[in-house]
Amino acid sequence: MRKMILAAIALSFPALAFADAATDAVKARQDNMDARAAQVEILAKMAKGEIEYESAAAQEAAEKLVEVFSVDMSGFWLPGTSSEDMPGVSYAKPALWENGEKVGEIGKQAYMAAQDLVQLAGSSKEEMMAGLGAVGNACQDCHKIAQARKN
Protein backbone atom coordinates (compact mmCIF):
# COMPACT_ATOMS: atom_id res chain seq x y z
CA MET A 1 0.00 0.00 0.00
CA ARG A 2 2.74 2.39 1.06
CA LYS A 3 4.65 1.51 -2.06
CA MET A 4 1.61 2.23 -4.19
CA ILE A 5 1.11 5.62 -2.60
CA LEU A 6 4.75 6.49 -3.13
CA ALA A 7 4.51 5.40 -6.73
CA ALA A 8 1.41 7.52 -7.18
CA ILE A 9 3.17 10.53 -5.72
CA ALA A 10 6.21 9.98 -7.90
CA LEU A 11 3.99 9.72 -10.95
CA SER A 12 2.11 12.90 -10.18
CA PHE A 13 5.26 15.01 -10.13
CA PRO A 14 5.94 15.04 -13.86
CA ALA A 15 2.30 15.96 -14.42
CA LEU A 16 2.60 18.87 -12.02
CA ALA A 17 5.82 19.98 -13.64
CA PHE A 18 4.11 19.88 -16.99
CA ALA A 19 1.14 21.88 -15.73
CA ASP A 20 3.56 24.57 -14.56
CA ALA A 21 5.57 24.54 -17.76
CA ALA A 22 2.37 24.73 -19.79
CA THR A 23 0.97 27.66 -17.82
CA ASP A 24 4.33 29.43 -17.96
CA ALA A 25 4.55 28.94 -21.71
CA VAL A 26 1.05 30.34 -22.27
CA LYS A 27 1.80 33.29 -20.00
CA ALA A 28 5.10 33.96 -21.76
CA ARG A 29 3.53 34.06 -25.22
CA GLN A 30 0.62 36.21 -24.02
CA ASP A 31 3.10 38.64 -22.42
CA ASN A 32 5.00 38.83 -25.69
CA MET A 33 1.76 39.51 -27.58
CA ASP A 34 0.81 42.23 -25.10
CA ALA A 35 4.23 43.82 -25.57
CA ARG A 36 3.64 43.86 -29.34
CA ALA A 37 0.25 45.46 -28.83
CA ALA A 38 1.73 48.11 -26.54
CA GLN A 39 4.06 49.37 -29.28
CA VAL A 40 1.42 49.10 -32.01
CA GLU A 41 -0.94 51.11 -29.82
CA ILE A 42 1.52 54.00 -29.50
CA LEU A 43 1.76 54.21 -33.28
CA ALA A 44 -1.99 53.74 -33.75
CA LYS A 45 -2.63 56.66 -31.40
CA MET A 46 -0.27 58.80 -33.46
CA ALA A 47 -2.03 57.66 -36.63
CA LYS A 48 -5.41 58.66 -35.20
CA GLY A 49 -4.05 61.95 -33.92
CA GLU A 50 -4.76 61.05 -30.29
CA ILE A 51 -1.13 61.79 -29.60
CA GLU A 52 1.03 63.91 -31.82
CA TYR A 53 3.21 62.17 -34.38
CA GLU A 54 6.78 62.52 -33.33
CA SER A 55 9.51 61.04 -35.46
CA ALA A 56 11.87 59.84 -32.71
CA ALA A 57 9.08 58.34 -30.59
CA ALA A 58 7.60 56.56 -33.63
CA GLN A 59 11.01 55.22 -34.54
CA GLU A 60 11.54 53.98 -31.00
CA ALA A 61 8.17 52.21 -30.91
CA ALA A 62 8.94 50.45 -34.20
CA GLU A 63 12.35 49.36 -32.97
CA LYS A 64 10.88 48.02 -29.74
CA LEU A 65 8.29 46.13 -31.75
CA VAL A 66 11.02 44.38 -33.73
CA GLU A 67 12.81 43.60 -30.48
CA VAL A 68 9.70 41.96 -29.07
CA PHE A 69 9.18 40.08 -32.34
CA SER A 70 12.76 38.82 -32.17
CA VAL A 71 12.13 36.83 -28.99
CA ASP A 72 12.36 33.13 -29.77
CA MET A 73 8.80 31.94 -29.16
CA SER A 74 9.34 28.38 -30.37
CA GLY A 75 9.35 26.98 -26.83
CA PHE A 76 6.12 28.77 -25.93
CA TRP A 77 3.81 26.85 -28.25
CA LEU A 78 3.93 23.56 -26.36
CA PRO A 79 1.63 20.82 -27.61
CA GLY A 80 -1.30 20.44 -25.23
CA THR A 81 -1.63 24.19 -24.57
CA SER A 82 -4.43 25.07 -26.95
CA SER A 83 -7.65 26.84 -25.95
CA GLU A 84 -9.32 23.43 -25.88
CA ASP A 85 -6.68 21.92 -23.61
CA MET A 86 -6.62 24.91 -21.25
CA PRO A 87 -9.96 26.72 -21.51
CA GLY A 88 -9.99 30.14 -19.91
CA VAL A 89 -6.18 30.23 -19.88
CA SER A 90 -5.04 29.73 -23.44
CA TYR A 91 -6.62 31.46 -26.41
CA ALA A 92 -4.54 29.73 -29.04
CA LYS A 93 -6.76 27.66 -31.32
CA PRO A 94 -5.90 24.03 -32.04
CA ALA A 95 -5.67 25.23 -35.66
CA LEU A 96 -2.31 26.76 -34.77
CA TRP A 97 -0.79 23.31 -34.26
CA GLU A 98 -2.70 21.80 -37.17
CA ASN A 99 -1.41 24.49 -39.55
CA GLY A 100 1.97 25.01 -37.93
CA GLU A 101 3.76 25.67 -41.20
CA LYS A 102 1.28 28.25 -42.41
CA VAL A 103 1.18 30.01 -39.05
CA GLY A 104 4.98 30.08 -39.01
CA GLU A 105 4.96 31.65 -42.46
CA ILE A 106 2.50 34.34 -41.35
CA GLY A 107 4.67 34.94 -38.30
CA LYS A 108 7.68 35.52 -40.55
CA GLN A 109 5.72 37.94 -42.71
CA ALA A 110 4.61 39.85 -39.64
CA TYR A 111 8.21 40.07 -38.52
CA MET A 112 9.25 41.40 -41.92
CA ALA A 113 6.43 43.95 -41.83
CA ALA A 114 7.74 45.11 -38.45
CA GLN A 115 11.22 45.47 -39.92
CA ASP A 116 9.80 47.53 -42.79
CA LEU A 117 8.04 49.68 -40.23
CA VAL A 118 11.41 50.53 -38.68
CA GLN A 119 12.45 51.95 -42.05
CA LEU A 120 9.27 54.00 -42.32
CA ALA A 121 8.21 55.02 -38.83
CA GLY A 122 10.60 57.92 -38.38
CA SER A 123 10.26 59.35 -41.90
CA SER A 124 6.80 60.87 -41.82
CA LYS A 125 3.38 60.23 -40.35
CA GLU A 126 2.08 59.00 -43.71
CA GLU A 127 4.88 56.49 -44.15
CA MET A 128 4.53 55.33 -40.56
CA MET A 129 0.81 54.77 -41.16
CA ALA A 130 1.48 52.72 -44.29
CA GLY A 131 3.96 50.56 -42.41
CA LEU A 132 1.64 50.22 -39.44
CA GLY A 133 -1.21 49.14 -41.70
CA ALA A 134 0.90 46.30 -43.07
CA VAL A 135 1.87 45.20 -39.57
CA GLY A 136 -1.74 45.34 -38.39
CA ASN A 137 -2.85 43.19 -41.31
CA ALA A 138 -0.16 40.64 -40.51
CA CYS A 139 -1.24 40.48 -36.85
CA GLN A 140 -4.81 39.89 -37.96
CA ASP A 141 -3.91 37.31 -40.58
CA CYS A 142 -2.53 35.17 -37.82
CA HIS A 143 -5.21 35.92 -35.25
CA LYS A 144 -7.91 34.89 -37.72
CA ILE A 145 -6.46 31.41 -37.93
CA ALA A 146 -4.86 30.94 -34.57
CA GLN A 147 -6.41 33.14 -31.91
CA ALA A 148 -9.58 32.08 -30.13
CA ARG A 149 -10.67 35.59 -29.22
CA LYS A 150 -10.53 38.82 -31.10
CA ASN A 151 -7.67 41.24 -30.45
Ligand code: HEC
Ligand atom coordinates in the same frame (compact mmCIF):
# COMPACT_ATOMS: atom_id res chain seq x y z
C1 HEC B 1 1.90 33.98 -36.10
C2 HEC B 1 0.73 34.29 -35.35
C3 HEC B 1 0.54 35.60 -34.64
C4 HEC B 1 1.01 36.84 -35.02
C5 HEC B 1 1.81 37.23 -36.24
C6 HEC B 1 0.54 37.75 -34.02
N1 HEC B 1 -0.18 37.09 -33.06
FE1 HEC B 1 -1.04 37.94 -31.41
N2 HEC B 1 -1.68 36.09 -30.81
C7 HEC B 1 -1.49 34.91 -31.50
C8 HEC B 1 -2.05 33.82 -30.73
C9 HEC B 1 -2.05 32.36 -31.14
C10 HEC B 1 -2.59 34.37 -29.57
C11 HEC B 1 -3.25 33.62 -28.42
C12 HEC B 1 -2.17 33.22 -27.42
C13 HEC B 1 -2.69 32.45 -26.20
O1 HEC B 1 -3.67 32.90 -25.56
O2 HEC B 1 -2.11 31.42 -25.89
C14 HEC B 1 -2.34 35.82 -29.64
C15 HEC B 1 -2.74 36.73 -28.68
C16 HEC B 1 -2.57 38.10 -28.76
C17 HEC B 1 -3.00 39.05 -27.77
C18 HEC B 1 -3.71 38.71 -26.45
C19 HEC B 1 -2.64 38.42 -25.40
C20 HEC B 1 -3.20 38.06 -24.03
O3 HEC B 1 -2.78 38.70 -23.03
O4 HEC B 1 -4.02 37.16 -23.93
C21 HEC B 1 -2.66 40.31 -28.23
C22 HEC B 1 -2.91 41.63 -27.54
C23 HEC B 1 -1.99 40.11 -29.50
N3 HEC B 1 -1.95 38.77 -29.79
C24 HEC B 1 -1.47 41.15 -30.26
C25 HEC B 1 -0.74 40.96 -31.44
C26 HEC B 1 -0.19 42.05 -32.23
C27 HEC B 1 -0.34 43.51 -31.93
C28 HEC B 1 0.46 41.46 -33.28
C29 HEC B 1 1.19 42.12 -34.42
C30 HEC B 1 2.14 43.15 -34.13
C31 HEC B 1 0.29 40.03 -33.14
N4 HEC B 1 -0.43 39.76 -32.02
C32 HEC B 1 0.80 39.11 -34.03
C33 HEC B 1 -0.86 34.76 -32.70
C34 HEC B 1 -0.21 35.77 -33.41
